[in-house]
Structures are given as C-alpha cells and as structure tokens.
Amino acid sequence: MSARIGVVTFPGTLDDVDAARAVAYAGGEAVALWHGDADLKGVDAVVLPGGFSYGDYLRCGAIANLSPVMSVLTPAAEEGLPVLGICNGFQVLCEAHLLPGALTRNQSLHFVCRDQLLQVEDTTSAWTNAFEPGQVITVPIKNGEGCYQADDFTLDQLEAEGRVVVRYHDLNPNGSRRDIAGIRNERGNVVGLMPHPEHAIDSLTGPSDEGLGFFVSILRTLTTEGALA
C-alpha cells in the first residue's frame, strides 16, 4: 500500500495538479482534499499547494486559514501529521501559527519568477531527509509576497534549533530576512517554503528534478515510521 498524501484545493489554488503529480512521481497516492470539507480522508500527510487562495484578500493565506479543512488540519499538524506548505501554503501555515513569522510584499515590489538556487540546510525534517546537508538545488520561485519576516528573537531561535530548512543561495529574490526560503516547526513534521519543488520533478518540464526530493522524503518518512507497515 502506498502512502496517501492529501493535496488541498482552495478557491484560487493554482498548483494542486502539479503537487499531486509530484506525489505520484515519488511513488505516493495523491488524495484531493477540498477547502470546504472538514475532512482529511485519513491521509498520511498533506500538501498545501501554491496559488492565490481567496484572491489573497485580507492577507495572503488569512482567509484560507479560516476554512473548514484548516479547522481539522491545524490540530492534526499540531499532533504530528506531516504538512508541507509551498508558497501560498507557507503563508497559510504562518497564518495558522503552525510556523512562526509572516510573509510580506517583496522588497522590490516586483513579482519574482525565476529558477532559484537553494541550499538545503536541515535534512532532519519529514520533508527533507532525502537531501544531503548543504546540498544546492534549483527549483522555480514565483511570488509577490515572499519576504519572510520575524523578529530577531524568533530568527535566532530558528537558527539555533536548525529550523531553517532551505536558504536562498545565489541571491535573495524577495528581501527575506537572513535569506530564509523555508522553515520547519520544532518537531519537523511541518515545513513551509516559498519556492516550488513540485515544479522541478522532471527536467523535461522544469529546471531540474531536484524538487522531487521533498516528495521522496515524505514517502521515506512514512515508511520508516512504520505508518504504512
């Protein structure tokens, strides 16, 4: 039996199909989850994909955080369910306070869309254990509000606990503090990042296949933990 990974669709989500495809490429079964249903369908892990949920009204991810699916996902994540938030999904995780900090408008005010070099710094999380520590990967980034902000105390704590999962490598595309591209919670089951690994799973359709590591990692995590034994 293969791992069942939920992929949530909100109104305005764009990347649910690519996220589901990435799950399948890694050998998992993608399960569609709907924003309006307070039902996780018994999945083993969840991906919150990118896009512009609820048109980015109020703040990016703020209205999605109040949706029925989040009313069950947030407590499940607090109990250890692995969750990966990509781009808008990262914003939702911050709004849900599953991850610290917030994403604000890019310092340049421009929407950034490019192939981005990232350094994977933490390989202990549920979503990054297939990478080598320090590995540099190329995945696309595309956001208008990807500037990671948190106070110095929080940033120091994230660094000290090794919770900066990925950092911008060649340049910082949005002004994020300390070049932070992605972080994890204390336990390592919840990871959020602005770049899009699901768009880099096959060199035919992306800049590399190095994003697949996030999805391979979660399958490895679920197998190792014996969740599927």
Place this chain on the structure above:
Amino acid sequence: MARVVVDVMLKPEILDPQGRAVEQALSRRGLSGVQHVRQGKHFIVDVDGDLTPEVLADIDRVAAEVLSNPVIEDYVVRTDVQADGA
C-alpha cells in the same frame, strides 16, 4: 446600527515597500516636504444594536486574530464614527 472602525498598520519596524513607493511617487508629483508614507488598511464594521462592552470585546478579538496579523501589524479600534443611514 452602530459603526466601529478598525485601522491596521504594519508595525513601525516592518519595511513597507508599498508606502515607500507611494512616498517616491508623491515627490515625483511635485509634493515637496513629504518625509514618510506608510500604507495600511481601514475596516468599517457595522453591527446591530448598541456597542456594548461585549460587542466591543468581540470586535477587539477579531481585530487581533483575523483583521491583523500580530507578527507584522498593529491595530486600533475606534468608535468615534457615525454610521451612514443609521
């Protein structure tokens, strides 16, 4: 009906690129002496009945938890406003 206004602004230490862009545009428009512009959000909330302490406490709670993000924003709740057509 009663009206409450909630103003939400980025905290002073958070960079406001939108405000900075407006600031630069104002000087291009020939307005001299503009030191600083910051941009925020203004919510008009009309509620049934009177503004009891309970109603105000509810509004304060949603202002803190929904209308603003405490990580990056401050909010002010104001009641010194007239509701239209009340």
